[in-house]
Amino acid sequence: MGQDRLIFGAAYYEEYMPYDRLEQDMELMAAAGLNTIRIAESTWSVEEPRPGEYDFSHVDRVIDAAARHGISVIVGTPTYAVPAWLVKLDPGVLAVTRDGPGKYGPRQIMDITNPTYLRYAEGVIRALVSRTAKRPNVVGFQIDNETKHYGTAGPRVLARFRKWMAARFGTVQAMNEALGLAYWSNTVADFDDLPDPTGTINGSYACEFAIFQRELAAEFLRWQADIVSEYKRPDQFISNNLDFDWRSIAPAGQQGGYAHGIQPGIDHYDAAKCLTLVGTDVYCPSQDGLTGMEIAFAGDEMRPLGGGRYYVAETQAQGIPEVTPYPGQLRLMVYSHLASGARGVMYWHWASLHTGPENWFKGILGHDLTPGPVYEEVQRVGQELPRLAAPLAGLRKKNRAALIVSVEALTALGWFPPDNGLGYNDIVLWLYRAAYELNIECDILYAREEDWSGYDLLLIPALYTADYPFIHRVRDFVKAGGTVLATFRSFTADAHARIYHGALPHELTDLFGMRWSQVTRPVDVTVDGAPASHWMELLECAGAEAAAKYEHKYWGRYAAVTSHSFGGGRAWYVGTMVPGETLKPYLLRAAADAGLDLPKERFPVIVRQGVNGAGKAVRFLLNFSGGRQTAHADGTDLLTGERFAPGAAVPLEPWGARILEEN
């Protein structure tokens, strides 16, 4: 694991299999070049059928069998899906949420602060980890699964929240004022009088509660990490499969969709700290919707969180019918992950299931449990990967651009949405996608991250809640020569989602050479001939160049895009949403301002780069189209051995991928 081989594997559930085919599965895996499985994270009720009675026979058998086939195992703690007996024992195990008490059935329905839950969770974690940590082929642990706070908001949680608020604000006066609770008579004279925030109409108060809830989730992960650390070997990692906001594409009531921007239910920036190997779950559109954007976004977020390292704990094989891959696409997806710096890829999951809510979320094998086209493509990749392990060892990416995200801004814009159907993540991805398609590689940084050294270009989409430290960092960055491109809805409110009462963009009107006070919906408004949509700030230049103006009978005197030189750098501001193609020229100008040296290729040819352990540049050339494409790059194809001289035309197959190492 780690440097010696690239992780390639799948989640494996012997518990779900309709008959004993463990040996057969291991053989098929080995034949496909899969070297790792993840087990045990979903079946607490099998591992502990009655309170305190453990049965790890499946776990043992699978580890044994894997060992026989040279397959590594990641053991997951089974705490995200609780047994029926646990809820029967203490109904308080179910989280009380905004919607009231829950019903037993789904996963991720528990109150992660409930003492009964924690007691039994601790029991099964200790039993499982103490047993498996000794096994040589167990390479690491996944603590819990796609962890979030699940909206927990019952009485005990609220009591803790009131204490947390008291500690945070000191006095009720300070809190009342910071959150604007006077509105509609919501002030309190005592922290104990704070009402259930799930009923509130005060977005600032609600945002505080969301922060608190996310802290509970991170705390829960730390708690698990601490327990696992008591048992694990130094060479075993601790991971969690961090996932994303989600856009569902399956029929109503069914599981299935894809990653869509940053995760609101836990703060990745906090959560990643207790992990020794960041893992992530990335699902993405496929067929004609496969653009690689979701894969790149995931990697660009995870890599900085993991200090340059992460792996893909889950991604689709066949997936739901909506994403059954075209030939070549699965392979392209794997290399796209590696292009982002992933240390490997695991499928969810090995075999299509015959029951349960995800039985049409298909694995590498179909329901007939025999190899089919998808197995065959996985096998092709499995045979190629060993050739890549050495040249990709120690691969590091050094991006000069960063895109700034904030889960606080996400929550706040959920309360103060720019428009129906346009959320924070939509704006983030709109900007990210434009950069991605121009092959401007970005790291994705959380706004709390203070280290911006090495970056020349910052992209700041919809950073609604911008506190003073952040504002000052932006100022310093541009003053020192950096280039910033920010969008509408940025620099508007403070950390409590309270709109600043000075001119906007707050404390940055000199930097942007612009201010705005009025806002409206774009109706029959264009920018460079293309329709503006959703939200438009009426930008008034005060020093800035109006790079674009609104085209409209009344709003034509306001700028839509501004550009301003400030200190040694330059600041761009985009006041409305325009089509990606309209945005791109401004992004290119900002990239040029920042001195970025971009590949000439544009989407559907994606070029992503890094430097390997040997210090050689590695270039991934990815073709996200069903047609043949040509890229221009030099180096040696690590898979075919072809050598391309500088300036050579490198042909790319439909949905093809090449990895070139510097000659």
Added chain:
Amino acid sequence: MGQDRLIFGAAYYEEYMPYDRLEQDMELMAAAGLNTIRIAESTWSVEEPRPGEYDFSHVDRVIDAAARHGISVIVGTPTYAVPAWLVKLDPGVLAVTRDGPGKYGPRQIMDITNPTYLRYAEGVIRALVSRTAKRPNVVGFQIDNETKHYGTAGPRVLARFRKWMAARFGTVQAMNEALGLAYWSNTVADFDDLPDPTGTINGSYACEFAIFQRELAAEFLRWQADIVSEYKRPDQFISNNLDFDWRSIAPAGQQGGYAHGIQPGIDHYDAAKCLTLVGTDVYCPSQDGLTGMEIAFAGDEMRPLGGGRYYVAETQAQGIPEVTPYPGQLRLMVYSHLASGARGVMYWHWASLHTGPENWFKGILGHDLTPGPVYEEVQRVGQELPRLAAPLAGLRKKNRAALIVSVEALTALGWFPPDNGLGYNDIVLWLYRAAYELNIECDILYAREEDWSGYDLLLIPALYTADYPFIHRVRDFVKAGGTVLATFRSFTADAHARIYHGALPHELTDLFGMRWSQVTRPVDVTVDGAPASHWMELLECAGAEAAAKYEHKYWGRYAAVTSHSFGGGRAWYVGTMVPGETLKPYLLRAAADAGLDLPKERFPVIVRQGVNGAGKAVRFLLNFSGGRQTAHADGTDLLTGERFAPGAAVPLEPWGARILEEN
């Protein structure tokens, strides 16, 4: 009743009338040729205004008046709409459902297993039936009304369910495995630990509960039938108005819509067993939406359930504004019912109501309670029907085609839907409608029906849950020379909705000469140039002819429709949804394979046939269009007396109907 005259009548509610007009109503009915009314099923609170205090004065008066006018009466037990006092006496009378406890107000809100409910229901049934069974003009009883399980799922129901599960599976191990409860930690170690299935995410578990709930409904009907049997005369029938799945077309919150496939809330196959005359409620689109399909479907389902006999207990007269009939349509609808073998037709309802939630669901009379265009058309039919009673006596239909339905498949596909907005009944009706429009008359058989003798063609839409006995019957049928046409989503899962782990179509790959493993959504996919939609199985021929292939850049190598000779017969499989016109050629080929001799007419001319008691063929020629049409048939028009020689052109008026008896 029965052979001597065709039932023609209406539901009648003296209780709802704004003033005493009983005599006037009876006169108007008699003048219109109505010979039957149904009474009493909706007004328990009038019949028992306080616990144990009965007042049947309306019932008595109406039976008396009807008798004076030669009108027969069907008495309904008033158990589907409970009085307020009953719920006040025991709030547990209200069913606890997936949505929690209910509120008093609507009909069909009770827990049909509640002892208080059953005690008072029994009381009013006994009082009503014992009183009315003696009356000569009472020809039968309707037990309850459009009976279903109403989602009852309270604690007592769950306790019974757990016992039922224990009896069904024997051991928890067997149950855990059969239902795949290991998924997300849902296994239990004791049947008593089984959680409330209304919260489950396990479709197999939910399907078991639905089966159990439907059994409760059938049991409730049997219980009523047994009570009625203690009192009724041998010549009096026991009926229930079985109804269908429902598509609403009224404004939100209003009643109104039409029958749309088989009923999920009770299993007709079970429920019909305690009835001596199957009744059914059929509502259908009208105006330009009148195709007769819903009428034919209802008849084709009810006739086999009733052993060749059934009657229409309710159908619309004026109905809601959406279905106000064009001139001629009401008459056409009546003959369409008779063409399916109905022994008569009753309207819901005699007079438009002035209050209540169905006051814009109009009857034969409008709110002014005087004859209008609809009364006049009803009267025309009422005057024609006596001429038909003798020639239609003993009418039997002998269809050589059957279409197989399954309420278990319906429930399962509700959990594993082919697509948003496409349910089981949509697929059933898609296939049924194509057959109907080609004048391929089918019996509709429940999958549990074992007797397929007499059939040469089986149509099998979306039979997702196909157990081994069924699979074997299909095999035997084709081997013996029969023709089968099955569609996507058939032969996929077992009786517990667990997907089979062998190749699909399960245990029938040799029969179909085809297997499939991959499935996707059709996007830009055509079949014979027409768009495929919703779901496509990628069929791989293994012996079968690819009668049609998918037209698509990647999926073009897979078949969309396959045809395969097996044993003495032939098996067709349609892997995706295509427009009806694209489906029809394959259906015609299958009908030809089966040796069916079809009329040359096509929709909008519908031809339906039977053999009357005198052994003569009777042919119904129905014109579902606003234009004149011509059919080709011989025989004597039973209404006009016209004789048509073989090959004669028989003219049909707009929305016209003729009934020809073999010369």
Added chain:
Amino acid sequence: MGQDRLIFGAAYYEEYMPYDRLEQDMELMAAAGLNTIRIAESTWSVEEPRPGEYDFSHVDRVIDAAARHGISVIVGTPTYAVPAWLVKLDPGVLAVTRDGPGKYGPRQIMDITNPTYLRYAEGVIRALVSRTAKRPNVVGFQIDNETKHYGTAGPRVLARFRKWMAARFGTVQAMNEALGLAYWSNTVADFDDLPDPTGTINGSYACEFAIFQRELAAEFLRWQADIVSEYKRPDQFISNNLDFDWRSIAPAGQQGGYAHGIQPGIDHYDAAKCLTLVGTDVYCPSQDGLTGMEIAFAGDEMRPLGGGRYYVAETQAQGIPEVTPYPGQLRLMVYSHLASGARGVMYWHWASLHTGPENWFKGILGHDLTPGPVYEEVQRVGQELPRLAAPLAGLRKKNRAALIVSVEALTALGWFPPDNGLGYNDIVLWLYRAAYELNIECDILYAREEDWSGYDLLLIPALYTADYPFIHRVRDFVKAGGTVLATFRSFTADAHARIYHGALPHELTDLFGMRWSQVTRPVDVTVDGAPASHWMELLECAGAEAAAKYEHKYWGRYAAVTSHSFGGGRAWYVGTMVPGETLKPYLLRAAADAGLDLPKERFPVIVRQGVNGAGKAVRFLLNFSGGRQTAHADGTDLLTGERFAPGAAVPLEPWGARILEEN
């Protein structure tokens, strides 16, 4: 206040301000010509931070400062938004509604009959009013805010309702019959058995409950008025800001929309009686959606309720992004209000807020709290208004047309909707807008209003619940020479929403020379070539002229619009919904029948008229378009001093307004 100056001002919330800028705000207001503020109505928790501990420091400070700048103050009682401590003290303060118990957070969530609520409300009202009534610049009180019943339906409310029903109907028999409770077994034998009406399916029963709930709201206002009357000076008024039904246009979950027809949650006709100055809140579309219709409607409803006087307590300044005004529109809106007879206009609100759910519902000042384009336009109006105070003093409007509305019909049609997406208010506004655009000025009268003297034309849209007194008044009105134009869904049901059982339009078939019994949906139906929609009554002429017939293959024999001479007058009936342009010719014919002398102008030029205290005609010429327009009128422009001779062309600027006084 009153005759001496026109009210011009804004709601002002010092409690919400991020820093002390009271003096600055007062200066900015005075500079803009604002002369009135409304305060205190939203912040009970600030005024009474703990039970019984009052803190009116904000109130005092603001009244002091206002006094210094010659600004009048309206003090609002803060009872519509309850403090958290009050709900903690007695959770029963929260209304139990159809949706169950509420959660603390929003405004207007309390049970207005709860004793604890009333006790503390009384306390704060007495403390606030007794303190402020003495202040010279306090000109009046607003009791509560946009008061409604908030759906209160808890056990105590239901107990009162049962008593109310007993008093209303006398016997259960009478009630059962009047409401048609027999339907689906809903009759009761005792008023105490009446079930919770929030669960009912009986629209008549539900309508009774709505009437009862509205009476609670009016009673609550009277109760507050009585308390305030104990303290207020004779020159101080009592007001409430009556508002309207609402169409939301903001993103989901956000506040923002516009007035859309009459208010269902309180009966304005009752509620206005305890007010000495009727106030109203009017929000309307803006930008290209600004037509002035909502403003005119509000005025035309309020003016009769207030005996010819009313003022606008709230209207938008910048408002939500959807309604950011074009240049000139705010000024046009003010003059539109005055054109309806308003004694002044107050903005909601002075300054954009930085927190709370309405922080993007912007005031006169933006978030930067400095003057911008909107302040500047307000200032222009503020500088013009003093010139108008004298000539507009005592302005009276004498409309010869009235449009009849009924909140009972609104509730009833909510239960028996003409169509999805078409409610009572849609029909009211469809007819009102057609009249408005033709410059047919109407008073809007509640159906209970008995005095129709002075009117020559009555417009009666969808008056579903028409009782006998009303029917008789209509008959007398036409007999005496009046003209009536009624629409579909009128004269259908009695006061209990029970459909009449005689011919329709009930007891008026001779008056209209027409009856109808059948109704349907218009599909491919036109009237004068334009599509009919939603609902069509098939009108059968019996004496009336078929002014228009339905154009359709089957319904062509029925009339769509009828006209009939009766007594000395004429009665028109429109049986379906047609585009406004199709309706207008008939409306013009009815206006001609009534002898109305209409301006020649048509929308977008709106002409509204009155007679001022000096007995001179005053004519408002309003241009609701972005182009220049010309009107024809004579008189002197009160703002520019220009004199126009009879027949002169008066030019109107884009979104311009002129006020001409008779020479």
